Amino acid sequence: MLKLYYTPLSLNARRVWVALLEKQIEFEAIELNLDGDQFGSDFLAINPFHRIPVLIDGDLTLLESLAILDYLEAKYPTPALLPTEPKALGIVRMVEMVALNELLPATFPLTRQALGVPGDTAEKLELSKKQILTVLGFFEELLADDVPYFAGEQFTLAEVVAGTLVPSLAMFGILSVDEYPKLGAWCDRLVARSSWQQTEVPQAEIAAKIPIIKDLLVARL
Numbered sequence: 001m002l003k004l005y006y007t008p009l010s011l012n013a014r015r016v017w018v019a020l021l022e023k024q025i026e027f028e029a030i031e032l033n034l035d036g037d038q039f040g041s042d043f044l045a046i047n048p049f050h051r052i053p054v055l056i057d058g059d060l061t062l063l064e065s066l067a068i069l070d071y072l073e074a075k076y077p078t079p080a081l082l083p084t085e086p087k088a089l090g091i092v093r094m095v096e097m098v099a100l101n102e103l104l105p106a107t108f109p110l111t112r113q114a115l116g117v118p119g120d121t122a123e124k125l126e127l128s129k130k131q132i133l134t135v136l137g138f139f140e141e142l143l144a145d146d147v148p149y150f151a152g153e154q155f156t157l158a159e160v161v162a163g164t165l166v167p168s169l170a171m172f173g174i175l176s177v178d179e180y181p182k183l184g185a186w187c188d189r190l191v192a193r194s195s196w197q198q199t200e201v202p203q204a205e206i207a208a209k210i211p212i213i214k215d216l217l218v219a220r221l
């Protein structure tokens, strides 16, 4: 059986967890406590970069959530989470990359600020906020009227990747439904899905893990 190293609070792991649920693939979940488990010699032997998610399938060890998503898609093609039509495929890949390369890093300074971690200048915080708004504006434009998802009618990895990040921006008070109505409706569609609800972390659990989150964010300063 597949083994997934994860922690419920990790957005990077959540996208793999969501894809496994969407595809109804059975797996063994191995939870890591990111206050040190990731630096244990057993785990470093699995991932020398000390990060989750990691997927193990027999003798194959896969790091990096996007690589894992591609592997799951190729091995378990139904239901399909990647379109084959060129334009739709290009859009899905673009949304994945923009979410991870442009949006995710921009959230770190603001999350640190929200948690009271010093070290980010006012200028850096302003730039992060601007970058987040640029991505949200880009996504809003990209979502066509009258279609539910980025690639049209099909729910895809664009939703799995961007959708495990964008709704959480509500915590910065940035995601205003008035300014981004299509994106707001898209978020509502995702959070109504069983895979989102099953992977939602209760607020009390998040609050209990704040010291760990702070340490991980300081390491990214």
Ligand SMILES: N[C@@H](CCC(=O)N[C@@H](CS)C(=O)NCC(=O)O)C(=O)O
Pocket (backbone or CB within 6 Å): 010, 011, 012, 013, 034, 038, 050, 051, 052, 053, 063, 064, 065, 066, 216
């Ligand atoms: N690019 C990686 C990022 C993985 C990552 O940063 N995971 C975080 C949790 S969200 C982690 O394991 N951090 C522990 C550490 O850096 O020590 C992916 O997409 O899988």
